[in-house]
Amino acid sequence: MTTLFETRRYLIPFRTGLLPQIFCDTLVLGSGVAGLRAAISAAESGEVIVCTKDEISTTNTSWAQGGIAAVLPELPDEIDDTIEAHISDTLTAGAGMCDPEAVKLVCTQGPPLVQQLIEWGANFDKDSNNHLSAGREGGHNANRIYHAGGDATGREIQRALTTAAAAHDSIRLFDHCFAIDLLTPSNDPGAPVLGAITWHPKHGLQVIWARTTILACGGAGQVYRESSNPPIATGDGIAMAYRAGASLQDMEFVQFHPTTLYIPGAPRSLISEAVRGEGAHLLDDSGNRFMPAIHELAELAPRDVVSRAISQKLAHQGGKHVWLDCRHIPNFEIRFPSIWRTLKSFGIDPTTDTIPVHPAAHYQIGGVRTDLTTATDVPNLYAIGESSCTGLHGANRLASNSLLEGLVMGAIAGRLAAQRADDATTPTSPATVISSILPSTHAELDLTDVRSSLRSTMWYNAGIARTRTKLADACDMFDLWGRYTLDKVFDTPDGWEVQNLLFTARLIARAALNRPTSVGTHWIQAEAEADDSLESDPIDTQLHASWSRNSTEPVYHAVSESVG
Ligand SMILES: Cc1cc2nc3c(=O)[nH]c(=O)nc-3n(C[C@H](O)[C@H](O)[C@H](O)COP(=O)(O)OP(=O)(O)OC[C@H]3O[C@@H](n4cnc5c(N)ncnc54)[C@H](O)[C@@H]3O)c2cc1C
Structure with missing residues (x-):
């Protein structure tokens, strides 16, 4: 049966000809790691607009704690690691459903982009020998997680990228500019994206026409009652791409983080996996450590294993949370200053108290299906970061691979957009787009x-x-x-x-x-x-399913089958 989910093309009625018009070569929707990295590359040729619904730095990226995974070329002597090992760990975490080419691409192209980020001013933490200090997280068999400000990695990456983007003459940053829908000249399958209709509290509705549109709107953690994500993560990018006809893949795969702070009424603040990497233990109501009996990696087992173990423990023992014991971790305040501050604000001292924790939705693995150039199956629309599904994460994301994916796929999308800005055949002329919606016959909501x-x-x-x-x-x-x-x-x-x-x-x-x-x-x-x-x-667990508004049934793809 066809429902409004398939037939509702736009959320609002409009006529583009009656609205203010803005033009650019590349429109980037979203100002997190993926969007800003894309904008910086796209600005090498052509005019770029970055549009974000809140402040530029109000992103999931800013909230990332643990770090960014990479095998940097110059490793300290004590680290024995290779890009092949990073690839292997990513494939293992993905439960046989990663696209191996996507994994190879991100693990190989990521390290120089992390180094470039450092050259652009990102300050990653260093050890006493002034070497970059790499930590460990669940599923990684080597220390390859680079962090900043202890547990404020995302904030530092966001700061460095925002500074670089703001300094660029060809990038305009539009904050508080809500993208409502992607514009296509018709509702037919295969109609190209020509930009977006946006809303700003001061300027109202505006049309932004673009030769290339890059969707970087992040994830959808807010779809769950328990979520580690900031309020902006409402799946807007995924929903607007779906309305524009793009295929979405692997939407069933949502990563639940095992340890968010559980205090009724308080936001579900993340207690980073890096804390378990430093040796924190999970305890049940009787004070017993339960993870060693469940998995050989105990608290550092993959996130889905730990989340399920906590969920089963709660089903058996009752209650709303288990406990995280960090009392034996030295220098907690120095290693995890942001988490320390959050805990203190609720009167919890991790050196003497155990911390109430509970799993929460953390990362949307599925998203807009793309190939390895970031192209979706809708012409002129590219998708990157958490809104997208490249196949990197398979059925489960390896910790700290998402910031890396945002950097790599952002740079690729931006370069492609720059080439398209130089290409005379890329469409430029705006179309008249009209959306008519009949008034609702149902009650107020x-x-x-x-x-x-x-x-x-x-x-x-x-x-x-x-x-x-x-x-x-x-x-x-x-x-x-x-x-x-x-x-x-x-x-x-x-x-x-x-x-x-x-x-x-x-x-x-x-x-x-x-x-x-x-x-x-x-x-x-x-x-x-x-x-x-x-x-x-x-x-078949090796098959991916994708959904689009143009078909009521899923379409199946083999792991490495490309978009199109
Ligand atoms: C608490 C927490 C800790 C994490 N820790 C790590 C970690 O240590 N390592 C790691 O690799 N990953 C981590 N992650 C995941 C990682 O932060 C995200 O996957 C990544 O930052 C997503 O980047 P992005 O650029 O795709 O989207 P985001 O950074 O979420 O940016 C999305 C952007 O889209 C904009 N937007 C959304 N909808 C609209 C709209 N309708 N109109 C206009 N703009 C819109 C938002 O305003 C925002 O600017 C963590 C996530 C959370 C929540």
Whole structure:
């Protein structure tokens, strides 16, 4: 049955000819690591606009703590590591579903880009010999995680990239500029993207025409009630690409981080994996360490294993959280200053207290399907960073690989955009685009209630422990909610975000329902499944499924099959 999820092309009615028009060669939506890195390369040729819905530095990137994974060319003597080993660890984490070419590309092209970042002024932490200091995180078999300010790596990368972008004459940074939808001259499959319709609190609706549009809107952690992500992570990029006809891949794979601070009413602040890398232990209510009995790497087992172990422990012992014991870690305050400050603000002293922790949605592995040039299957649209799915992460992301992916794919997308700006055949002329939407016949909505119901449903029905019955229930609920939420026209980001969350939630739930066997982060609870009345054929764990609004059923792809 066709629903508004398939037919709603734009969130608002408009006529481009009646709106203010802005022109550029490259439009970058998003100002995190991926977007800014792309903008800097794109600005080598042509005029670039970076558009971001909040402050430039309000990004997931700024919140990254642990670091960036890379095998730098000049390693300190005590580190025995190779790019091949990084590739191998990434492939292992991805549970057989990584695209090996994507892994090779990111692990190989990443190190020089990290070095370039250092040349642009990013200050990574150094040891007493003035060598860059590399830490370890779960799934990595060598110390290759470079960090800054102890646990403030993302903030430093964001600062360095923002400074570099702001200094560039050809880059205009538009903050508080909400991208509502990508513009195409028609709603036909294959219609090219010609820019975006945006909204600014002071300037209102504006049309930004671009020869190339690069989507770098980050992830969708806010789709879950428990999330480590900042409020901006509402899946806008994923939803707007879907409305424009792009295929989305691997949406069922969502990484849950095992250790976020669990204090009711407080944001779910991340307690970085690097803390477990320094030796922190997970304890149950009786004070017993439970991870060594579950996995040989104990607390440093892959994130999905630790998250499931905590979730099962809570199912058996009750309660809302387990405990993280850092009391034996020396110099906690110096190594993890931001986490220290957060804990202190809640009266927790990690040198004497154990910390209440709980898993939370952390990283959207699936996203807009791209090839290794960052091209999507919609002409003129490129996708990078957490909004995209290159196949790097397979069914589970190796810690600290996402900042690296943002740098590498950002640089590739930017270079391509610069070439397109020089290419006379790249389309430039704007089209007249008209969106007509009939007034809603349904009642007014309490948007706060829709948002919180959606987030709870995703947490309980499509979270760490999934069953096909619960996933099917979620899909049914979202189809119903779509009828009276997607027919509305909102005029502020609050409403558009709720609509985007609903698109994204439904895509995750449907993709999860479509994959009846567990792989990577997608875990179907075996004991519950025995009573599960829904039947379906298992799909090959080596196949990726992609979804687009142009077909109601998924399309399957082999691991390395390219876009197109
Ligand atoms: C707490 C935390 C810790 C993490 N730690 C690490 C780590 O140690 N190492 C690692 O590799 N990864 C880590 N990650 C993941 C990593 O930070 C992200 O995957 C990565 O930063 C994503 O970068 P991005 O450029 O794709 O998106 P983001 O950095 O999220 O940027 C998205 C941008 O898109 C903009 N945007 C969104 N919607 C719209 C819209 N409608 N209109 C206009 N603009 C829009 C936002 O305003 C923002 O500017 C962590 C994530 C979190 C939440």
